[in-house]
Amino acid sequence: MNTKKMITGIMATLAIVAATTTASRAEDTVKVGVVIPMTGGFQSNGRQINAALKTYVATHGETAGGKKVEFIVKDDGSSADNALRISQELVTSDKVSILTGFGNTPTALSVAQISKRAKIPQIIMVAATSSIMKASPYMLRTSWTIPQVASVIGKWAPENGTKKFVSIVSDYGPGADAEEWFSKTLEANGGSVISKLKVPLANPDFAPFLQRAADEKPEGLFVFVPTGAGAAFMKQFVERGLDKSGIKVIAMADVTDDDLLNDMGAPALGVITGGPYSTNHASPENQTFVDAFKKNNNGMRPNMVAAAAWDALDLIYKTLDKTKGDATGDTFVKAAEGMQLQSPRGPISIDPQTRDIVQNIYMRKVEKVGDEFYNTEFQTIENVKDPAH
CATH class of the missing domain: 3.40.50.2300 (Response regulator)
Incomplete structure (x- = not known):
């Protein structure tokens, strides 16, 4: 009987250790869901975003704030309904801490309800309609507004x-x-x-x-x-x-x-x-960006979507550095507000009142x-x- 109790105790201890190890691994990784249009009417935006992501990781590595940053890229087919379904799966099944991408206004708006309800930072790389920022207090934008x-x-x-x-x-x-x-x-x-x-x-x-x-x-x-x-x-x-x-x-x-x-x-x-940007913008930051982008994407030329995507990734990394890897909605957004970045397009910042981008035009x-x-x-x-x- 004592032997049976001992074995049961050992099994329980092993289960706790395994669970703790899994949780620890999870805590060492910040998962970022990237919802972009790789097909459909806005696929050129998805192509540029994906190329910017590839370039950013190649030049900055996969860690920020002391944690591994894992990107999970999904194609929304330029559809708001798809974006909503995919984002729901990313949050519930893949356990992402941050959502980014959004190659048009309808996709950004459809996902805002998840961002708001689940308190997930939603970082807009393209969608440019002014009013979307009101849809979730966890939304930040690095593109531009119309x-x-x-x-x-x-x-x-x-x-x-x-x-x-x-x-x-x-x-x-x-x-x-x-x-x-x-x-x-x-x-x-x-x-x-x-x-x-x-x-x-x-x-x-x-x-x-x-x-x-x-x-x-x-x-x-x-x-x-x-x-x-x-x-x-x-x-x-x-x-x-x-x-x-x-x-x-x-x-x-x-x-x-x-x-x-x-x-x-x-x-x-x-x-x-x-x-907000031209490929031949004259600055050392842009020259470095364009050279790296072309090197990692078979000579492809970056456009303003690529620059905005690059800056969204830079915002994620620098905010995680600031929070020491904490991607919790309120903590992350508070740390991102007022952030100033030296972008390939020139100096940009996140307006602390609106969470929207301030930049040169x-x-x-x-x-x-x-x-x-x-x-x-x-x-x-x-x-x-x-x-x-």
Whole structure:
């Protein structure tokens, strides 16, 4: 009987040791769920994010705050429903402490309910609609906001001689934000939007909208379409002869995406955009970033999505360093608030009041540099906050 009790006691002790060891291993690892669109309409964003993740880990290693950082990458297929289901599984089954990624606004919004309920930090790498930050107190953003960029363009254009516009935007949340903040700022600075056109998000055909815009005879077109659709827009702009009409294209940075600019070629020359980053941004940090990115991704060129993803990862690592590896929602977010980082795009910080990004916005012009096309920055507007907050 004593022998049986002893064996039972030993078995119980071994079980406790095993459980403790497993818990200890778990505590030594911070799991990060990366929910991105590797397929579907926003897959170019997923491709850039995945490449940035590969580059960041290759250059910074897999530890932060004294713990191993494990990334679990999942494809949401550009779908909000998929993003919600995947994030739920990442939190309940994979036990992730942090969620990041979110290549568009609908996916970020759908997952905000999990972030809020489970107190999981949700770090936005792309989704740029201003209002999403209100959806969860555990949300942080390292990309940009549509009003942050559109308001800068709306002020710059009339100050530089272009006042009469037609706006063409994709018909979804970010497009509405772009139209509203460009118009509002343009009109406050003496300009006017004589016609506001909305293009379907799925399978857009810009030709009829470009014809309507041409008929209005504006001085400029303000354009916002998601990354990836800019090439189709510029191709149709040239095909309709609008490049010779004297109508200027002054657009959001997505239209002349750095990743696709060489494929767009000559039609993009001279296009002016406002944005948070250009591949040829002149700084040592950016040179190091671009070189490492190309080295780790077969010569691929990083765009502003890659820069934002890189900064999200940098925010995760530096916040974990600050908390000594504690990724608990309240602790992590409090430590991240006010964080200042030297990004490939220039200095950035997390606004402690809004948890949103503060950064430089650059006015850029497409130019040919050697055999390649680049968005060349020619004016810097420093420390821009989201005016919609």
